[in-house]
Amino acid sequence: MGTGTTMRAVRLHAFGEPEVLVYEEVPRPVPGPGEVLVRVHAAGVNPLDWYARQGFPNLPRDRRPPWRPPLVLGSDVSGTVAALGGPDTGWRVGEEVFGLVRFPGLSSGYAEYVVAPAAALARKPASLGHLEAAAVPMAGLTAYQFLHRYLGYAGGGPAVVNGAAGGVGHFALQLLRLARAEEVVAVASGRHEEFLRGLGADRFVDYTRTPVAEAVHDADLLFDTVGGPDAHRLLPALRRGGRVVPVYLGDYRPQRAAELGVVLHEGLWQVRSSGADLAELAALLADGRLRVALDSTYPLPEAAAAHRRAERGHIQGKIVLRVRE
Numbered sequence: 001m002g003t004g005t006t007m008r009a010v011r012l013h014a015f016g017e018p019e020v021l022v023y024e025e026v027p028r029p030v031p032g033p034g035e036v037l038v039r040v041h042a043a044g045v046n047p048l049d050w051y052a053r054q055g056f057p058n059l060p061r062d063r064r065p066p067w068r069p070p071l072v073l074g075s076d077v078s079g080t081v082a083a084l085g086g087p088d089t090g091w092r093v094g095e096e097v098f099g100l101v102r103f104p105g106l107s108s109g110y111a112e113y114v115v116a117p118a119a120a121l122a123r124k125p126a127s128l129g130h131l132e133a134a135a136v137p138m139a140g141l142t143a144y145q146f147l148h149r150y151l152g153y154a155g156g157g158p159a160v161v162n163g164a165a166g167g168v169g170h171f172a173l174q175l176l177r178l179a180r181a182e183e184v185v186a187v188a189s190g191r192h193e194e195f196l197r198g199l200g201a202d203r204f205v206d207y208t209r210t211p212v213a214e215a216v217h218d219a220d221l222l223f224d225t226v227g228g229p230d231a232h233r234l235l236p237a238l239r240r241g242g243r244v245v246p247v248y249l250g251d252y253r254p255q256r257a258a259e260l261g262v263v264l265h266e267g268l269w270q271v272r273s274s275g276a277d278l279a280e281l282a283a284l285l286a287d288g289r290l291r292v293a294l295d296s297t298y299p300l301p302e303a304a305a306a307h308r309r310a311e312r313g314h315i316q317g318k319i320v321l322r323v324r325e
């Protein structure tokens with residue numbers, strides 16, 4: 001625990017391997033008008049964090065956020081309101097909240113305290129622990145906003161979720177079911193089959209054994225959290241008029257998509273902080289219609305170990321840092 005003006009946080013002073021993440025004393029942030037100070041109990045870990053730790057080598061230069069060390073990473077938190085930046089935040093000290101703190105933007109959630117815009121937070125459902133709540137914001141909002149804000153999804157024929165066992169994928173699968181997709185096809189490596197069927201997958205494709213386009217031909221929607229150079233190989237899984245929703249950068253070969261009559265949503269849409277959208281997810285989580293899975297948890301000082309876990313891949317659900325044990 002830091003003193004009144006300081007706190008403990010995980011900070012990096014140079015881009016690089018997980019070892020650049022150092023647990024140390026840093027200044028405690030002070031909330032301004034419209035902001036609240038949150039005492040963090042748990043912080044979620046996202047691909048954004050390990051991309052940022054390395055200085056975003058995976059993104060074209062013009063798409064890289066202008067973040068420079070020293071940096072405190074971490075966009076997702078769950079905790080309690082510790083102080084208010086003004087009279088009109090809508091929150092009270094002591095309330096349990098969670099949120100995607102400030103995205104797009106630098107959130108600095110790998111810390112004992114974080115300052116969040118009041119509008120980025122939602123009340124944590126009482127039925128959810130802080131670890132589970134911290135696992136939701138970025139991945140849950142991505143799945144929710146891509147379906148309901150970006151696509152305006154209102155149900156339809158078979159929907160394929162590629163990368164279904166990951167943070168975004170396991171929420172997308174469940175939200176598609178809730179939004180009345182006729183059938184949800186989960187694509188993941190074989191180890192995740194039982195997990196994904198348990199979340200409601202109607203069909204399962206182990207991409208390490210069967211090419212997706214051999215197993216599926218009639219999809220209305222491809223919700224692709226994987227992308228990459230092989231992304232175009234999934235296009236034949238869609239029917240003519242079917243849509244691809246890319247969540248990450250991928251080579252979808254627009255000409256090939258046109259030949260197949262597949263609708264490609266070009267460009268990469270981005271999730272954004274929204275307490276209102278998170279409150280929608282909170283309602284689903286509160287009564288168990290939506291479930292959150294934890295891959296693993298690590299104490300805050302061991303953030304480097306959490307990043308090493310992420311680099312091994314095959315994540316099932318979310319990795320979370322325990323900040324207040």
Ligand SMILES: NC(=O)c1ccc[n+]([C@@H]2O[C@H](COP(=O)([O-])OP(=O)(O)OC[C@H]3O[C@@H](n4cnc5c(N)ncnc54)[C@H](OP(=O)(O)O)[C@@H]3O)[C@@H](O)[C@H]2O)c1
Nearest residue numbers: 047142163165166167168188189225247248270271314315
């Ligand atoms: N556009 C946006 O606003 C936005 C927002 C959030 C995240 N993202 C991006 O979306 C991506 C996914 O994020 P996430 O948090 O869900 O990541 P994650 O938790 O690391 O999950 C990735 C999942 O993909 C699976 N996978 C890996 N290779 C695969 C393949 N070839 N085919 C099918 N599945 C494969 C992995 O397990 P198995 O290989 O064992 O199946 C893992 O479960 C990241 O690149 C992230 O940066 C974008």
